[in-house]
Amino acid sequence: MALLKLTNISKSYGKDERKTAVLEGLDIAIEEGEMLAVMGKSGSGKTTLLNIIAGIDYPDKGEYIFLDTPVLLRKTSDGVRFRRNQIGIIVQHFALINDFSVCENVEMGLWETKMSRKERRSRTMEILDQLEIRTLSDHYPPELSGGEKQRTAIGRAIVTKPRLLLADEPTGALDNLTEQNIMDILTKLNKEGTTMMIITHDEDIARRCTRVIELKK
Amino acid sequence: MIFFVKNIYRTILTHWKANLLILADLILCALMIFIMLQNYSFAAYEFGRYYGDEGLALTYTITSEYDRTQDIPFYKQSPMYEATKLVKEEIQNSEFWKPYYFVWLSLPRSIFVSELPEDFELQYDPKYPQPGFSDINSILFSKHLMAIQNITIFEGREFIAEDHELSAETVSLILGYDFLPFYDVGDIIIYDGQSAKVVGFLTDNAFLRVFDGDYYNLDRSVILPRMFSHDASTTSDPELFLLLDGGNLAVNNPQTDVQAEINKITAKYGWFPIRCEPIDGSRYINTEVVTQKNIALLLFLAIISSLLCLTALSNILFKRTIKEYSTHCTFLLSGTPLWKINLSIIIEMAFWTGLAIVPVIALSYLEYGRMLVSPLYILGFMGMIVAISLIPVIILNGKSNLDLFMRSRSE
Numbered sequence: 001m002a003l004l005k006l007t008n009i010s011k012s013y014g015k016d017e018r019k020t021a022v023l024e025g026l027d028i029a030i031e032e033g034e035m036l037a038v039m040g041k042s043g044s045g046k047t048t049l050l051n052i053i054a055g056i057d058y059p060d061k062g063e064y065i066f067l068d069t070p071v072l073l074r075k076t077s078d079g080v081r082f083r084r085n086q087i088g089i090i091v092q093h094f095a096l097i098n099d100f101s102v103c104e105n106v107e108m109g110l111w112e113t114k115m116s117r118k119e120r121r122s123r124t125m126e127i128l129d130q131l132e133i134r135t136l137s138d139h140y141p142p143e144l145s146g147g148e149k150q151r152t153a154i155g156r157a158i159v160t161k162p163r164l165l166l167a168d169e170p171t172g173a174l175d176n177l178t179e180q181n182i183m184d185i186l187t188k189l190n191k192e193g194t195t196m197m198i199i200t201h202d203e204d205i206a207r208r209c210t211r212v213i214e215l216k217k
Numbered sequence: 218m219i220f221f222v223k224n225i226y227r228t229i230l231t232h233w234k235a236n237l238l239i240l241a242d243l244i245l246c247a248l249m250i251f252i253m254l255q256n257y258s259f260a261a262y263e264f265g266r267y268y269g270d271e272g273l274a275l276t277y278t279i280t281s282e283y284d285r286t287q288d289i290p291f292y293k294q295s296p297m298y299e300a301t302k303l304v305k306e307e308i309q310n311s312e313f314w315k316p317y318y319f320v321w322l323s324l325p326r327s328i329f330v331s332e333l334p335e336d337f338e339l340q341y342d343p344k345y346p347q348p349g350f351s352d353i354n355s356i357l358f359s360k361h362l363m364a365i366q367n368i369t370i371f372e373g374r375e376f377i378a379e380d381h382e383l384s385a386e387t388v389s390l391i392l393g394y395d396f397l398p399f400y401d402v403g404d405i406i407i408y409d410g411q412s413a414k415v416v417g418f419l420t421d422n423a424f425l426r427v428f429d430g431d432y433y434n435l436d437r438s439v440i441l442p443r444m445f446s447h448d449a450s451t452t453s454d455p456e457l458f459l460l461l462d463g464g465n466l467a468v469n470n471p472q473t474d475v476q477a478e479i480n481k482i483t484a485k486y487g488w489f490p491i492r493c494e495p496i497d498g499s500r501y502i503n504t505e506v507v508t509q510k511n512i513a514l515l516l517f518l519a520i521i522s523s524l525l526c527l528t529a530l531s532n533i534l535f536k537r538t539i540k541e542y543s544t545h546c547t548f549l550l551s552g553t554p555l556w557k558i559n560l561s562i563i564i565e566m567a568f569w570t571g572l573a574i575v576p577v578i579a580l581s582y583l584e585y586g587r588m589l590v591s592p593l594y595i596l597g598f599m600g601m602i603v604a605i606s607l608i609p610v611i612i613l614n615g616k617s618n619l620d621l622f623m624r625s626r627s628e
Contacts, residue, residue: 047624056619077554079619084552091623095547099227111220112552120219156551168623 002029002065003164003195004053009062011048022048026062028213030164035190036197037206040215046199049215050166053197054087055079067163084112088157088165092172094149096141096156102148103128103137106155113160127155131185147178154185158194165189165196171205183208220553224561225568228541235537236569239530243573243599246526250598251577253519254590260511276496277466277475279308283489290489291458300486305461307482313473314466317362318459319425323352324439328408330399337395337437355439356425359459365467366426368435373402373417380416380442383456388413391440394421408445461491523602531606538562538610545614546622559611566607570599 009026012019022045030036040046051057052064055073064071066086073079083089088109096105107124115123128134131151141149150170157165167186171179179202187208190196198209206212229236283290290297309316326333337353360381362368371394380389390413392400397418404415419440424432444456468475476493483491538545545558574595581588 051620051623056623076549077556080549080552080554083550089550091550093625095543095550095622097227097544097547099231099544100223104223108548108553109551111223112554117219160552 001032003032003034003067005029005063005065006049006052006059007063007065009049009052009059009064011045011052011057011059023052023059023215026215030195030197032163032195033190033193034195034211035187035209037209037212038197038199038215039201039203039206039212044215046215047168050168050197050199053164054089054166055082084160086163088160088162090150090153090157090165090167090170092169094141094153094173096149096152098141101138101140102133102144102152102155105141105152106159109156109159123159124155127159131155145178146174147181150174150178150182151185154182154189158189163195165194167196167198169199169201171200171202179205220548220557221561221564224548224558225565228561228565232537232540235533238533239566240569240573242526242529242533243569243603244576246523246530246602247573247577247595247599248580249522249526250519250595251581251590253515253522254594254598255581257512257515257519258590260515275468275471277314277468277493278496279461279464279466279479280492280494281462281489282492291461297488300488301457301461304482304486304488305457307485308460308464308466308479311478311482313470313478314468314475315361315365316359316460316464316466317365318359318464319362320357320459322355322357322441322445324355324408324445326353328406329353332399353439354437355441356435357441357443357459359464361467368423368425369420370417371420372397373415375417376442383443385443387411388445389416389442390414391417391419393419393436393438393440394423395436396439411445413445465496466493523598527602527606530602531609534562534566534606535609535613538613542617543622543625545617546619549617549619550622555614555617559614562610562614563607566603570596570603573599 006026006028009023009028010021011023012021014020022043026045026049028049038046038049048057052059055071056079058073066082071082073082097108100108103124106127107120110120110123113120125134125137128137131154133148133151133155136144136148136152141152144152150173154170165186170186171182174182183205186196186198190210198205200206281290288295288297290301292298295301326337333353358376360376360378363375370391373391376389376391379385388411390406392415400415400418402415402417406413406415419435421436423435425435427433466475479491479493483489548558549555574592577595578588578592581590
């Protein structure tokens with residue numbers, strides 16, 4: 001069953017003569033439980049695609065259906081609500097808040113839910129255990145290694161149990177060993193049922209995914 | 218709720234330098250607003266005191282400023298004599314006030330009944346308290362005086378208009394309350410060949426207000442409506458002298474500029490200047506310029522200082538928010554709505570604003586022992602300044618671009 005379906009999606013930036021088409025007539029579907037790798041050169045529209053799926057950006061044309069429901073995002077707040085309920089995002093630069101501890105950075109994803117404080121704490125600890133960073137829970141991001149930061153970012157992305165995990169170059173800032181470690185975690189999450197889409201330049205990473213698509217200009 | 222607690226706690230600690238500057242700026246602003254409002258309220262109080270009816274003079278004395286060594290305008294041979302009569306008439310008939318006067322006189326004890334006690338005249342006589350002086354104190358009351366000073370009659374009647382006329386054959390008399398055992402209404406007293414008729418008695422403990430706060434008991438005084446005897450052949454006109462050189466004006470509207478109105482009359486007839494002095498309350502005219510200028514200056518200073526505080530605050534807040542850009546984007550990315558981020562900043566600023574008026578309250582209690590200006594007024598002004606300084610911050614947050622944030626270090 002398709003988790004989401006993009007049909008005839010077009011997106012361009014700029015105006016008039018400076019208008020540059022990034023995506024043109026793109027059709028794509030992501031099945032539930034799938035681990036999709038999206039490859040392509042710089043400027044091919046990988047991040048644009050991720051932003052459209054995440055509700056950060058809007059397509060100029062085309063239809064976006066998520067769980068059989070058309071996604072119509074008219075305001076920034078619609079996108080925020082959509083992400084909160086359905087999407088987890090991991091980015092290359094981790095996007096952690098340096099003034100919050102590892103525990104708070106992970107728990108942050110639950111602040112907008114109706115969970116009690118106890119439930120939040122329990123769920124956060126569960127994730128920290130899962131990602132093997134419980135011992136770092138009181139540490140702050142500047143005290144962490146790249147791999148530990150990315151685990152924390154993954155923790156924040158999955159703590160709400162999103163239907164789809166979007167990762168934009170999740171290992172781009174990491175060394176090979178740490179990269180393998182993070183991919184092991186993502187693969188494990190996928191096997192446990194998390195659908196994900198990974199934007200990458202790295203063919204080794206793409207090979208570990210269940211499906212690979214390449215965007216061309 | 219958890220977001221507000223965590224985020225405000227975080228920003229208070231993370232941006233402690235900027236926050237100290239914000240607090241210092243707000244304290245300065247609160248102090249300035251406090252001083253301005255304090256002074257404004259003082260000035261407004263003074264303004265109200267002088268411009269409101271309360272505290273304004275209701276009674277003025279008038280004194281003619283003619284050269285007493287030269288031409289006396291009350292003498293019949295004076296070239297100003299006719300003008301003097303017209304000036305007096307116009308003052309008497311003015312719509313702005315009611316004129317009145319009184320003159321201290323004395324009547325010989327011999328014209329009264331012998332039953333009057335020996336010390337009858339001594340008890341209340343302020344001018345001749347020494348024993349042995351045996352005249353009875355009498356006071357000439359002009360028209361309006363009894364009504365203006367609320368001097369009332371116990372028995373008989375008050376003076377009527379005819380009583381004040383010089384042409385009346387019989388002089389009407391009103392006696393003080395202590396004369397009551399010795400006289401009845403209708404009794405005749407003969408003095409200097411002229412008969413005077415008792416027409417009434419004053420109530421017990423009747424007082425004449427001489428100056429502000431200076432009262433004279435009338436229980437043993439004889440009240441006359443005019444001079445007891447009048448010699449038409451004399452060169453002076455004492456009746457004319459009475460109002461113009463030592464009279465009083467009870468103004469109908471306390472905001473009347475009495476001096477200006479009197480000046481108009483004297484200028485009209487080319488008469489001597491007449492000086493008007495309030496004998497109660499305060500003068501209206503001199504305070505006008507001072508208080509108005511003070512209030513205008515305070516308003517100007519308040520606007521300038523508020524603008525300076527506003528500019529500084531807005532600048533610090535804006536720079537602080539630019540530093541927070543990536544944090545705000547991270548919040549948006551993880552599902553925190555923008556309005557919560559903005560509300561968090563507003564709550565934090567409310568906290569700093571509340572903290573900033575603490576020194577003001579302390580200062581006020583230290584200086585005055587209480588708050589002369591309500592803290593709510595100060596908070597109101599501060600709130601306006603903070604609200605305006607938050608506008609650029611709210612706009613900046615509204616322009617948070619997650620698309621750019623996602624790409625910022627990923628490609």
